[in-house]
Amino acid sequence: MVSSQDQGEPSLLSVRGLTKLFGTFAACDGIDLDIAPGEIHALLGENGAGKSTLVKMLFGVLQPSSGQILWQGKPVSISSPGQARDLGIGMVFQHFSLFEALTVGENIALSLDPKISLSKISEEAASLSKAYGLPLDPKMHVADLSVGERQRIEIVRALLQNPKLIILDEPTSVLTPQEADRLFETLFKLKAEGRSVLYISHRLDEVQRICDRATVLRHGKVTGVCDPRQETPASLARMMVGSDVAAVHREDLGTPGEVLLDVKSMSFAPRTPFAVSLKNVSMSVRAGEVLAIAGVAGNGQGELFDVLSGEYPVADHDAIKIRGTSVGRTRINGRRLLGAGFVPEERHGHAAVSQMSLSDNLLLARAHSDRKAFLAGGLGKVIRHGAVKAATARICQVMDVRKSGEDPTAGSLSGGNLQKFIVGRELDRQPSVLVVNQPTWGVDAGAASRIRQALIDLAKSGSAVVVISQDLDEIFEVATSIAVISEGRLSDAYPAGTLSLERIGLLMGGIHDSTQHASHAGEAADAH
């Protein structure tokens, strides 16, 4: 569809010296970027490197403080997303900008020419989505769709405007490997049609696989432009982080000890129509073990975490045991007193109160389980501010939390640093059982490797660790054994060495037959 008239011009989009200041802080500092027609261009960088800010300026959501954007060689100022679309720039956001109350068709119609009728748009969207291998029903309400399907809406919506450049922000973070492969095929189709793609990611293997060129950002500055296929993951990571990323160090953790966390045929009915029911989940985690639970978002990970942590108790008191004690109906503080620790998925609003300081957040989590250390005066429960502040400082130091000021609010920390603090808050107690959900989601490579190392070290010191994650790289880095959750069913746990990526992918896609056989076998083994 896109004519290739721009052959005379080397670049579809050029950015020269683009700078964005927030107060005195330069989120983007003199950035140069060139995207050629028909190329898949990667934008690499850690969290907080300025990728999102740059992209928002290209899409007209933010206005640059200085610098120039050239579109097909002509200087343009993009003052609104509408103007970006008129130029031929489409965007698929990481956090979908969809309207849950509206249907798929209505969502798409909102970004198109108002003169085209809704029925025509729905028709076109359905046929386009089929052509690109992204099936969609225009009449469905977005509220009823899975994350993967929602992403398809975003992509189809961008494609319907026949863009010359499509910007994708971390598109594979919510997809199965198979779904990601499908997306890559779509991207190659777009490339073959002469469209350009700006692909934002911090997954190095993907970038190497599909991208023709990469621009690497660090601290708001470009640190390198390269052909990712000529680089090694280590050299790319070096450009992103500035120094070599500490490789996670995992020696043999030795023979596992006694069972510390034991779950036996636990079922849990969904609390809302959107929740997944947990069906007959069994697992046992021994001292010195890291059990990773893989799976695509929305297959019951959140629900599993909720019942393991005691946020929602289960009816069968004996279904969950921590260090031999039945805790099915015990609430979260009771479980913490038994030596368990929990790190939920959402940093803001669940693991931490954004508007409160780090020390307050520490106290909120541990006031009950570490009462003696932090509260004085018996029933009076007077806060010992000195002790709380000291513990906060200790955690920040151990986990290398970078912050401004002595005791800033949780919301002022970058995602990676807050996550390090939240994980450190639990590790500080030396929990004998630790359950973490998505420990490094949206966290930069440096912080991620620090957190993973801490999890392994904890297991090494004799604790049982459960890591619920969608990131397969992470799983292979930390796990001693791996189980896969799909539609609320948990597969048997396999030793990490015996599972291939393909096999996990199949389990994640919901190939239940083999899973069920395996779990029956597992139950039989447990019975002995």
Add this chain to the structure above:
Amino acid sequence: MFEAILLTVMTAATPLVIAAMGELVAERSGVLNLGVEGMMIMGAVCAFATAHMTGSPYLGILAGIGGGALFSLLFGFLTLTLVTNQVATGLALTILGLGVSGQLGESFVGLAGTKLQPIVVPVLSDIPFIGRVLFAQDLIFYLSIALIIGVNWFLFRSRTGLKMRAVGDNHGSAHALGINVVRTRYLAVLFGGACAGLAGAQLSLVYTPQWVENMSAGRGWIALALVVFASWRPWRILAGGYLFGAVTIGQLHAQAFGVGIPSQFLSALPYAATIVVLVIISHNRRTTLINTPASLGKPFVPDR
């Protein structure tokens, strides 16, 4: 007898339906305007004064609409431009409206009003039973019906209405799509004010054609409850409005006939019914998600 009761029910229901339709549009765009009572009473006093001075109830209607809209503009300026808290501002608007209208209307107390005369539709009004009820009504009644049809079409059929619902559902995403959130909300608030003003005009020109201080008598609050009762659906406002209107009238008749139901119970009924509806719709998360404007009452500040 029955026809007479039905006619009084319709007269009582019309201002509720009109004010609720206006508030529905404002809330669908994400603005919670608790100042309906204040805008309504401003409409009532402007309509009465203009009709009394010019002798034309139709100019009165226009003045009522204008008074309500102007008053809502104040609300819009405070909540949308200066980004004040919507709940607090709405409450203040109601208190201010009651006070200002009392001041403006002081010299009109006890004066004879100009009643809006019914427009009898020939032929149709001769239909037995329903003819007199439906086709021998005043202009404001016809407008109330047109309003429901129009708003329903606008919200669910027109592209502008779709944009308005998008703004109410997720203003951040709407902004990212290039929709002017603040302008959309200004227009919705203005429409809500105009409707509240029209409802006020009905009170002082049709329902009781005279000016009495505080004559809106809590109808603005019933209209607010009605929007929730109708779970933000235009046709349900019609049903709910007539139900609440019937309760109001029933309360008067019950008193007249000495029926043993305390009148306080009947006047509390609309609110109790609203609570029941709230419980029912929030029980099912899906219906809540699809019907309730998700960004209702949340201030919008574009991040620049």
